[in-house]
Amino acid sequence: MQDQLNAILAKAAAELPAVRARPEFEAAKARYVGPNGEFTSLMKQMGAVPKEQRPVVGRLVNEAKSRLQEHLDAALARIADAELAAQLGPVVDPTLPSPDAGPGTRHPLTLVREEMCRILRKAGFTVADGPEVESEYYCFDALNTPADHPARDEKDTFYFPAGARFGNVAKKTAGERYLLRTHTSSVQIRTMLKGAPPIRIVSPGRVYRRDTSDATHSANFHQLECLCVDRNVTVRDLKALLDYIFASLLGKDTKTRFRPHYFGYTEPSFEVDLAASHLPKVNKPWIEIGGCGMVDPAVFEAVGYDPDVWSGYAFGMGLERLAMLLYGIDDIRYFYQNDVRFLRQFA
Ligand code: DAH
Numbered sequence: 001m002q003d004q005l006n007a008i009l010a011k012a013a014a015e016l017p018a019v020r021a022r023p024e025f026e027a028a029k030a031r032y033v034g035p036n037g038e039f040t041s042l043m044k045q046m047g048a049v050p051k052e053q054r055p056v057v058g059r060l061v062n063e064a065k066s067r068l069q070e071h072l073d074a075a076l077a078r079i080a081d082a083e084l085a086a087q088l089g090p091v092v093d094p095t096l097p098s099p100d101a102g103p104g105t106r107h108p109l110t111l112v113r114e115e116m117c118r119i120l121r122k123a124g125f126t127v128a129d130g131p132e133v134e135s136e137y138y139c140f141d142a143l144n145t146p147a148d149h150p151a152r153d154e155k156d157t158f159y160f161p162a163g164a165r166f167g168n169v170a171k172k173t174a175g176e177r178y179l180l181r182t183h184t185s186s187v188q189i190r191t192m193l194k195g196a197p198p199i200r201i202v203s204p205g206r207v208y209r210r211d212t213s214d215a216t217h218s219a220n221f222h223q224l225e226c227l228c229v230d231r232n233v234t235v236r237d238l239k240a241l242l243d244y245i246f247a248s249l250l251g252k253d254t255k256t257r258f259r260p261h262y263f264g265y266t267e268p269s270f271e272v273d274l275a276a277s278h279l280p281k282v283n284k285p286w287i288e289i290g291g292c293g294m295v296d297p298a299v300f301e302a303v304g305y306d307p308d309v310w311s312g313y314a315f316g317m318g319l320e321r322l323a324m325l326l327y328g329i330d331d332i333r334y335f336y337q338n339d340v341r342f343l344r345q346f347a
Contacts, residue, residue, distance in 0.1 A: 001042070001049070001057055005064040008038050012068055016075040025079055029072055039068060105347035109222055109335055112249075112323040113204045116224055119248045120202040123241060125226065128201040130187035132208070133160070134179055137172035138186040142302040144264040157182050158208050180208035184225035185265060185316055188295075191227065192303040197310050198230040204319065215331045222319035229295065229305070229312035235268070238292060238313035246274060246289075250326060253278045257286065266293025266314060280328030287325065290317025 012032060019025045032039045042061070049057050106114075117127055130138075139145075140152055150156060160178040169178070187203040203225040211217040228237070239258065246254045258270035270293055273286040292315030297307035320332050327346070329335075334342050 001045070002060055004042055005060060008032065008042070009064055009067055009071075012071045016071045017078075019075050020079070020082070022079055022083075025075055028075075032068060032072075039065070105343060107335070107343065108323045108327055108329070108346045109319055111346060112319055112326060113222070113224065115249060116245065116319075116322070117202055117204065119245050120226065123200075123244065125200045125202045125228075128187055128191050128203045130181075130184070130190045130203060130205065131166075131169045132181055132206055133166050133169050134181040134186045135169065135171040135173075136176040136179065138189045139179060139181050139183070141176075142172070142189040142299065143185055144296050144298040144302070146264070149264065151182055156210055158210065181205075182209055183207050183316055184223040185314070187225055188227045188265070188299070188314055189303060192229070192300075192305065197305060197312075198228075199312070200228050200230075202226050213333065215333070218320070218332050218336065220336075221332070223316050224319055224322075225314070225316045227295070227312065227314045229310055231309065231311065233294070233311040233313055235294060235313070238294070238315070241313075242272060242292065242315065246276075249322065250274070250276050251278055258292075261291060261293075263291055263293055265296050265299050266291075267296045269293035272315065272317070274325070276325060279325055281330055282325065287321075289321060289325075290315055292316070 016028060019028055029037075031037055034040065046054070046057065046061065121127075136152070140147075140149065145151060158180040160180075162177065164178050166178060171178075184203050184205050184207060187201070187205070191199060191201050191203075204222065205225075206220060207223050208220050211219050213219060226241075228241075239256070242256050246256055253276070255275040257273045257275070259273060261269045261271045263269040269291065271288055272290045272292055274289050275286055276282050277285070292313065295312040295314055300307040300310055300312075320335060323329065323335070324332065
């Protein structure tokens with residue numbers, strides 16, 4: 001029996017490394033361990049082995065079986081590697097220069113962001129930045145948005161686990177949680193806490209909400225925030241600035257209107273609509289573009305400004321929506337797909 005087992009193993013060791021393709025492998029496997037295979041037939045003879053020899057012979061057969069399986073596994077692994085290599089094609093040298101080294105182009109969101117910042121700089125605003133990871137204080141509390149406000153709900157907002165640490169994002173109070181900012185309004189607070197009025201800042205950036213992605217929603221999008229703090233600032237200044245920036249970006253035929261609304265950080269608060277029927281694909285008389293209002297005295301108090309001395313306005317809007325209006329884009333998802341056929345149109 002041992003001689004027969006050794007003979008089968010020797011044959012397998014000689015034959016299997018030469019097998020190159022799957023059908024050939026399957027045939028070889030059947031010759032050894034198929035229903036009529038050599039090894040199978042040998043196993044069938046176990047019944048004839050005298051009882052007292054069975055433990056010894058059994059061990060030999062088991063050892064041979066696992067050796068045979070090793071040969072089969074090795075052959076199959078080699079064939080699978082060869083198949084993958086054939087699928088991948090010729091070897092690539094990643095150290096060679098890219099054949100497509102043409103200059104890139106600006107993303108449409110970058111174009112709109114830069115244009116808005118340019119327009120606002122002309123009106124005396126400077127660009128301010130804030131972290132995308134925020135703490136509840138900057139995103140909500142200091143903005144007069146209490147703990148039971150729907151925007152703070154777990155199902156609207158991405159919170160980090162309680163133990164998460166971000167050494168570069170200072171928390172204001174112990175025990176508050178970190179989250180991905182739901183709006184750029186948090187930069188208002190960071191800016192005011194850093195210095196004294198007068199303040200005129202524009203802050204574009206990425207924001208995050210638990211939205212299901214569709215043609216007009218994305219869990220990650222961009223906003224542009226503005227804050228002006230000075231003496232004797234009025235709603236008229238706010239309206240004039242919005243008229244100016246939208247006319248500059250979208251053309252002088254663009255009109256704006258305010259609708260009363262509620263935001264915790266402004267009083268009064270408005271939603272801003274645009275009329276821009278001269279733009280491609282605009283088929284509604286008024287399109288909602290953002291929120292605004294006069295800075296609430298409670299916000300000034302939170303940052304230590306005297307609300308009897310200082311007044312101000314703030315607004316925030318979605319950059320995607322502006323870019324969609326300007327360029328006639330009808331699906332927000334195009335911005336994130338990196339399809340060069342889409343991106344090249346803005347070169
Ligand atoms: N943060 C608001 C939002 O994300 C937009 C907004 C409304 C910003 C009013 C403001 C404001 O600065 O005053 O929907």
